[in-house]
Amino acid sequence: SLNTSIQNYLDIYKPIDYAVVGQQKCGTSTLWNILTLNPAVKWVGHGKESFFFSGEMPRTTLCDNLVEDFLTQVAVQRLKLNRTDMLIGDWSATHFSCSCCPAALKSLNANLKIIILLRDPVQRALSRFVEQKRSIRMPFHKTVENLTFPEFVKLEVAALKGCVTRAASLQQPRPQLPAGPTQSTRGQQRAVGEEPLVGWGLGLDIVRWMEMQCYSRSNIIGWSVYDVFLENYLAHFPKEQVLVLYTDDLSTQPLESFQRVEAFLGAPPHLYDNSVLDLVFNSNDCYHWRCARKKGDVSNQTSLLAVNSEEGHQQQPSRNGPFTQAVSRLVDLYRPHVRRLFSWAEQGRIAPPPERWKRLYA
Numbered sequence: 001s002l003n004t005s006i007q008n009y010l011d012i013y014k015p016i017d018y019a020v021v022g023q024q025k026c027g028t029s030t031l032w033n034i035l036t037l038n039p040a041v042k043w044v045g046h047g048k049e050s051f052f053f054s055g056e057m058p059r060t061t062l063c064d065n066l067v068e069d070f071l072t073q074v075a076v077q078r079l080k081l082n083r084t085d086m087l088i089g090d091w092s093a094t095h096f097s098c099s100c101c102p103a104a105l106k107s108l109n110a111n112l113k114i115i116i117l118l119r120d121p122v123q124r125a126l127s128r129f130v131e132q133k134r135s136i137r138m139p140f141h142k143t144v145e146n147l148t149f150p151e152f153v154k155l156e157v158a159a160l161k162g163c164v165t166r167a168a169s170l171q172q173p174r175p176q177l178p179a180g181p182t183q184s185t186r187g188q189q190r191a192v193g194e195e196p197l198v199g200w201g202l203g204l205d206i207v208r209w210m211e212m213q214c215y216s217r218s219n220i221i222g223w224s225v226y227d228v229f230l231e232n233y234l235a236h237f238p239k240e241q242v243l244v245l246y247t248d249d250l251s252t253q254p255l256e257s258f259q260r261v262e263a264f265l266g267a268p269p270h271l272y273d274n275s276v277l278d279l280v281f282n283s284n285d286c287y288h289w290r291c292a293r294k295k296g297d298v299s300n301q302t303s304l305l306a307v308n309s310e311e312g313h314q315q316q317p318s319r320n321g322p323f324t325q326a327v328s329r330l331v332d333l334y335r336p337h338v339r340r341l342f343s344w345a346e347q348g349r350i351a352p353p354p355e356r357w358k359r360l361y362a
């Protein structure tokens with residue numbers, strides 16, 4: 001029963017224009033619900049996420065999934081709406097931590113615009129932990145059901161460190177880099193002194209590949225190690241095609257954030273209702289991509305939930321208690337990775353992370 005009045009087959013089957021690749025638990029549902037109120041901005045799939053090239057469980061990498069099936073899903077959107085003039089994107093938040101996804105997406109459309117939303121790494125890890133713990137339907141519920149947050153952090157950080165140490169032991173001498181302005185493997189200019197960015201299939205050696213897999217197989221803690229995954233995207237796509245946003249900005253300056261995304265996508269500006277901009281979707285209060293709560297009602301609930309479950313319903317974690325220690329352990333883990341984000345911001349490769357992150361992780 002599809003409306004086939006649109007004549008141009010190529011227009012219907014052309015690939016997506018943009019991809020919001022993650023990160024999971026960083027506010028992607030809020031971005032999706034509000035941004036797609038703009039009639040020029042649409043998405044592929046029935047729900048929010050297609051999970052087409054990588055699923056919830058990191059081992060289910062699907063980069064060689066049938067391209068034609070994906071194009072058909074995109075075409076369905078154009079046929080349903082009987083329009084070819086809107087921007088169609090993929091919203092799978094699982095694509096950020098997937099090693100082969102930047103390569104697959106680049107092959108799909110070299111002009112693709114990539115959008116990445118990042119939240120304070122500890123907050124993201126906490127958010128995912130609480131979600132998995134609370135719902136038996138969640139894929140990592142079994143992993144965390146009998147553990148407190150500090151217990152889980154201790155085990156997982158040790159496992160991650162072991163994995164990364166084993167990866168580092170495979171280090172071989174690196175080829176000498178030529179002096180002066182250099183070209184990356186993909187031919188893009190980088191300034192003197194800027195580290196070369198490598199990606200899957202683009203200069204990634206065994207050490208960094210294995211390291212990336214250590215983090216990509218650790219959904220709750222490892223998926224907050226943003227620089228490793230972001231580097232992969234920046235190696236494949238020119239920085240002009242990669243927009244990095246921060247959850248803090250979505251929270252404090254929602255309208256500006258949506259306008260920035262619209263400008264990046266080349267979409268006509270939409271007039272958003274103020275009451276809509278005040279909404280937070282898929283919060284710990286109401287786990288569903290479409291479930292909305294007022295911003296003020298959900299703030300800081302996640303850390304409270306985690307503390308309450310472990311320290312006897314206190315309002316604040318005790319100074320040297322297990323929860324505070326777990327947070328410090330995570331801050332130590334994330335520190336060098338957050339620092340890389342700041343250095344990329346200084347080099348103009350990405351938008352600067354929130355100042356608050358500097359105080360926490362510097």
Ligand SMILES: Nc1ncnc2c1ncn2[C@@H]1O[C@H](COP(=O)(O)OS(=O)(=O)O)[C@@H](OP(=O)(O)O)[C@H]1O
Nearest residue numbers: 024025026027028029030127250251282283284302
């Ligand atoms: N505007 C704004 N400001 C601050 N925080 C926000 C905002 N929008 C979403 N959120 C929080 O993001 C969490 C949900 O993220 P996602 O929608 O990306 O989750 S998912 O990957 O689709 O499962 C979820 O975190 P938790 O509440 O800690 O679970 C949301 O509360």
